[in-house]
Amino acid sequence: MTLVFDNLRKQYGNNVAIDAVSTRFEPGLIHGIIGPNGAGKSTLINMTAGSYTVSAGSISLDDRKLSGLKKYQIANAGIARTYQNIRLFDQMTVLENLEVCFYPQEVGQTWKEVIWPPFAKKREARRQDACMELLSFFNLQGYAHAYAGSLPYGRQRMLEIARALVTNPKVLLLDEPAAGLNHHETAELTAKLSELKSQNRVMIIVEHDMDLVMALCDRIVVMHHGKLLFQGTPGEVQASSDVQLAYLGTANDIDDIKAAAQDRRAQLGIRTRQRS
Amino acid sequence: MSSTDTTMQSIPRTGRLVPIVVFIVAIALIALTPFLGNYYIRVVNGLLIYILLGIGLNIVIGYAGLLDLGFVAFYAVGAYTYGLLASAQLGIHLPFLLIVLIAALLGMLVGILLGVPVLKLRGDYLAIVTLGFGEIIRILVNNVDWLTGGPKGIARLDKASIFGIEIARPVDFYWLLLVTVFIVATIVWRMEKSILGKAWAAIREDQDAARGIGINTTNAKLAAFATSATIGSIAGVIFAASQRFVSPESFSLQESVLIVLMIVIGGIGNILGIIAGAAILILLPEVLREFAEWRILFLGLLMIALIILRPAGIVPRSFGPERLIRGLFGK
Numbered sequence: 001m002t003l004v005f006d007n008l009r010k011q012y013g014n015n016v017a018i019d020a021v022s023t024r025f026e027p028g029l030i031h032g033i034i035g036p037n038g039a040g041k042s043t044l045i046n047m048t049a050g051s052y053t054v055s056a057g058s059i060s061l062d063d064r065k066l067s068g069l070k071k072y073q074i075a076n077a078g079i080a081r082t083y084q085n086i087r088l089f090d091q092m093t094v095l096e097n098l099e100v101c102f103y104p105q106e107v108g109q110t111w112k113e114v115i116w117p118p119f120a121k122k123r124e125a126r127r128q129d130a131c132m133e134l135l136s137f138f139n140l141q142g143y144a145h146a147y148a149g150s151l152p153y154g155r156q157r158m159l160e161i162a163r164a165l166v167t168n169p170k171v172l173l174l175d176e177p178a179a180g181l182n183h184h185e186t187a188e189l190t191a192k193l194s195e196l197k198s199q200n201r202v203m204i205i206v207e208h209d210m211d212l213v214m215a216l217c218d219r220i221v222v223m224h225h226g227k228l229l230f231q232g233t234p235g236e237v238q239a240s241s242d243v244q245l246a247y248l249g250t251a252n253d254i255d256d257i258k259a260a261a262q263d264r265r266a267q268l269g270i271r272t273r274q275r276s
Numbered sequence: 277m278s279s280t281d282t283t284m285q286s287i288p289r290t291g292r293l294v295p296i297v298v299f300i301v302a303i304a305l306i307a308l309t310p311f312l313g314n315y316y317i318r319v320v321n322g323l324l325i326y327i328l329l330g331i332g333l334n335i336v337i338g339y340a341g342l343l344d345l346g347f348v349a350f351y352a353v354g355a356y357t358y359g360l361l362a363s364a365q366l367g368i369h370l371p372f373l374l375i376v377l378i379a380a381l382l383g384m385l386v387g388i389l390l391g392v393p394v395l396k397l398r399g400d401y402l403a404i405v406t407l408g409f410g411e412i413i414r415i416l417v418n419n420v421d422w423l424t425g426g427p428k429g430i431a432r433l434d435k436a437s438i439f440g441i442e443i444a445r446p447v448d449f450y451w452l453l454l455v456t457v458f459i460v461a462t463i464v465w466r467m468e469k470s471i472l473g474k475a476w477a478a479i480r481e482d483q484d485a486a487r488g489i490g491i492n493t494t495n496a497k498l499a500a501f502a503t504s505a506t507i508g509s510i511a512g513v514i515f516a517a518s519q520r521f522v523s524p525e526s527f528s529l530q531e532s533v534l535i536v537l538m539i540v541i542g543g544i545g546n547i548l549g550i551i552a553g554a555a556i557l558i559l560l561p562e563v564l565r566e567f568a569e570w571r572i573l574f575l576g577l578l579m580i581a582l583i584i585l586r587p588a589g590i591v592p593r594s595f596g597p598e599r600l601i602r603g604l605f606g607k
Contacts, residue, residue: 049488075490087488089481091593092474100474104490113470114463120470127471163489 001027001170003048003202007057010043010226017043019226020057025171025219028199032213033206034237035223036247041206042084044223045173048204049081050074061170076104078170082160082177084206090149094140094159097148098131099124101166131166138162138192154185158192171202178209190216214238222246295603306454310447317446323558324453325515330538330550331457331464332507337536338545339468340500341480342395343403345532346410350505352527353386354379354512356417356424359522362434365425372436372443376513383509384502391501395494398483410532418524429523436517449518456514460507461547465597467503476500537575541582543589547597552590 003025010018018040025031033041046052048059050071059067066074089097106113106123113120135141138158143151148159157177164172177193178186190212197203207213213220214234222230222237224246230237237243309320333347357379361370370378394405417424424430436443443452467473475496478486487493516522538557543549556578561571582589 051484051488071484071487072490072492075488081488083485087482087485089478089485091481092477096474096477100471100478100486100491101489103471103475103478103496104492106471107475107496110467110470110472113472114466117466120466123471124469167490 001062001200001202003171003204004060005044005057006060008044008047008054008059009056010040010047010052011055017226018047018055021223021226021228022057023221023228023231025202025204027170027202028197029218030193030197030203030205030216032217032220032234033204033223034208034210034213034220035229038225039223040226041223042175043226045081045175045204045206048074048171049079049173072104078167079173080164080167080169080171081173082157082164082175084175084179086153086156086160088148088156088160088163090147092148093145094135094148094151095128095131095144097159097163098134098166099127101163102127104167134162134165154181157181157185157189161192165196168200170200171204172196174203174205174207176207177205178207178212186212292603295600298600299604309450314446317450319559319562321446321449321453321518323554324450324457325511326535326538326554326558327457327551328453328460328511328514329508329535330542330554331461331547332504332511333535334539334545334547334550335464335467335476335500335504335507337539339473339476339480340497341476342497342500343399343536344406344501344504345403345529345536346390346406346408346413347504347508347535348527348529348532349390349410349413350383350387350508351512351515351531352413352417352524353383353505354509355516355522355526356430356512357382357509358513358516359430359433360423362436362517363430363432365423365430369434372438372513372517376510379509379513380506383505383507383512386509387502387505388498390505391498395497395501407529407532410527410529414524414527414529417527425523427524429521431521433516433520433522435520443517446518449514453514456510460510461597464503464507465547469598472496472499537579539589541578541589543591543593543595545593546589546591546595548595548600549589549591549593556590 005021005023008018008021009016021044033044035041043052047054048066050066050069050073054067057067058065061077061079064077066077066079069077089100092100106127113123132141132144135144138161140155140159140162143155143159148156151159157180161174161177174193178189181189186209193203193205193216205213205217217234220232220234220237221228222240222243229246230240230243232240309317312320329347329351332350333344336342336344336347358375360366361368361375361378362372363369390406390409394402394409397405418427420426438452443449468476475486475491478489478491479493479496483493515526534557538553539550540553541556542551542553557575560574561568564571564574567574586592
């Protein structure tokens with residue numbers, strides 16, 4: 001189970017957002033994608049999940065080509081994602097936000113659910129048990145019957161990750177999961193994500209929080225101006241003068257990279273607070 | 277952040293008083309109606325037809341969040357199906373229940389045919405296109421004289437009968453409508469609770485995120501459209517059978533708007549709300565018959581008052597059939 005980008009390209013008119021990116025994401029590892037603003041990190045996530053089309057090249061999971069499929073088909077092929085700006089079903093309860101993920105596998109027997117209440121009850125109970133287990137893992141069980149939109153910001157982030165996990169996806173794409181979280185919540189997130197590491201799952205995180213990326217990721221891909229600049233372990237990335245140049249324009253040590261990333265995080269924090 | 281501080285945000289559980297009072301009043305009204313004069317029974321029958329229409333349209337507007345302003349077209353499809361298959365117009369006289377079945381299938385088909393091209397549209401664009409569709413159907417029946425009788429309509433439709441029992445008096449239609457409303461409301465409510473109903477809600481909340489969790493939104497929306505059209509068409513058959521006359525003027529844009537208003541005023545996405553909304557919009561003009569020329573003004577004031585005081589409608593989504601049942605049986 002390997003996610004492969006082959007010579008991937010995204011173009012808007014004459015504007016090239018992603019240029020000739022080829023790489024592989026292995027299961028059992030947490031992959032980070034980092035890079036300065038506008039490097040094309042989120043574009044990669046959006047293309048993988050089918051939110052954006054692929055201009056050239058291909059994305060495939062094992063031998064199955066994903067690029068060209070519709071978004072819901074990609075999701076059903078085992079790709080789950082979270083969004084940079086949280087996108088929950090606000091006017092549904094926390095539990096329903098997870099339950100609805102069973103739609104692709106259960107919709108075929110809707111008629112039976114409608115005409116035969118005991119069947120519906122049994123099915124709902126099974127659905128809810130599975131979802132409650134996931135909610136407990138994220139310490140959200142107390143919110144099960146609250147509307148998702150009424151949750152505090154940090155809990156909403158957790159709920160979105162829980163929703164992505166309901167169908168036990170092969171690939172989990174996290175688009176800036178720590179954006180807007182405080183130190184306490186970021187620590188909790190880091191712990192949960194490392195627990196989610198599994199031999200059956202490819203995990204990819206786009207993140208500006210360098211502490212989180214360096215602590216959590218096994219492999220890091222560095223993007224710069226739509227191109228793949230560097231890939232390697234966190235140690236190799238920190239040692240790379242190319243990477244430092246990309247971030248700062250001058251070769252310097254990792255503390256400067258961290259400082260640049262910290263600025264970015266502060267900006268994001270302000271933005272999210274205004275929004276909520 | 278402990279889990280105890282979340283109980284306030286949870287959907288509140290109702291006491292038992294309100295559900296029991298609602299239930300008793302409903303049973304009393306249902307039992308008393310047959311003893312009223314024919315005029316009043318006809319008014320109640322009209323109300324029940326609008327409840328049926330409201331329940332149908334609510335699937336699309338309230339559950340799936342798609343603003344459909346052409347719903348009356350499906351109502352017309354059902355009414356004209358009865359008009360053509362149970363009259364001297366084409367010399368065809370099919371039994372009532374068979375026509376109900378044919379109209380249901382035809383309504384579903386028309387719903388899907390309309391749905392396929394327009395469901396890519398969202399919001400205002402969908403509203404405008406469906407509005408156009410409603411008008412096209414009305415203008416069509418108005419002009420295809422050889423088939424529909426044009427503006428004169430089709431008169432002297434057959435008396436309906438079910439298994440040899442004649443359905444002709446207002447009170448007969450009252451019972452027929454009551455049973456139909458009960459069956460349709462139950463089925464629709466169970467659909468809302470099903471996994472399909474949850475997918476509709478997800479599409480209403482965020483269509484792209486719904487796709488992102490693997491929902492084929494086109495199919496789910498088509499299912500909503502088709503179900504809604506089927507119900508509209510069945511309501512049309514009963515309407516035509518009770519009037520024993522159909523003409524294009526029963527299917528104007530105003531009817532579509534009235535049904536949308538019922539849903540919005542009563543409580544969008546909630547069957548109980550639709551019943552309340554229909555009761556207000558259909559019965560109020562009867563009560564205020566002497567002030568008929570003030571009707572639109574009343575309606576306008578009611579809308580303004582609601583937007584300010586109860587933006588979620590008279591009976592909000594959180595007070596649905598489930599709460600009523602739970603209250604009655606104390607679970």
